[in-house]
Amino acid sequence: MFSAVLLAVLVTGLVRGFLVDVYFIPSASMEPLLTEGDRVLVTKLADPDIRRGDVVVFDGRGSFDPITDPRSLPERVLAAAGQWLGLAGNDTTYVKRVIGVGGDRVVCCTADGSLTVDGDALDEPYLHPGDAASTTRFDVVVPEGRLWLLGDHRSASSDSRSLLGAPGGGFVAEDRIIGRAFQLVWPLDRSGPIDRRSD
Template structure:
């Protein structure tokens, strides 16, 4: 019995470490698509195939968050257990939408208040109703190997715009991407696929 349990834990750990994982949504920054308390399935196989419009989970340490963790070891262990079980969020893991990839020129805002990517208006049907594309102006050329990320609920999101004056300028390294959110699994009455918008 004990060996079967250990095997199940090992297989689950391998799957969650390399293939799929469940992530808890800790804030309202991706509404209306994802709300606080939702759980999403993330494919880690897609971490190297990030496209404009993808909803991604990434490690924000060193960019969105400091690398040091001020919590004690028991606090970190308890928090880690809750995160592993999908019952709690992670203070250094974020979910945002990819707006610009390497080589893109991302700008806000055009005369009609829209974002533009490479001179073309970006159609954004996913933005939270009543929100502007951005109330912060920016004009960014995304270097290769970096990403420009925004939340769908622009008025409630800490994202690349919030770090314009910081080292790195709000750009997230591609190797910080954990995976792409592809399925909303909880709550059950809202479960369904998370589509990849076409370019």
């Protein structure tokens, strides 16, 4: 019995470590697609084709968060257990949408309030109802190997715009991407695929 449980834990750990993992959504920053308390599946398979419009989970340490963790070891162990079980979020892991990839020029905003990427207005049907594309003006060129990431609920999201004046300028390195969210699994009445956009 014990060996069967141990084997199940080991297999689950390997799957979640290298193939697919589940992430807890800790905030309203991706509404209406994802709400606080949702769980999503994230593919960890190598996928160099990160595209505009993809919803990604990433490690924000060094860009969105400092590298150091002030919590004690027992607090970190409890937090890690809650994250592994999908019962809690992670203070340094974020879910955002890719707006710009390396080489893109992303600008806010046109006369009608749209973002532009390389001069073309961005169609954003996923925006939270009533939100502007951005109330923060910016004009950025995304360095190669980095991403410009925004939440869908722009008025409730701390994202690349929040770090415009900080070291790194709000850009997130591609190697900090943990994976692409591809399936909403909880709650069951809203479960379904998270489609990739063709932008």
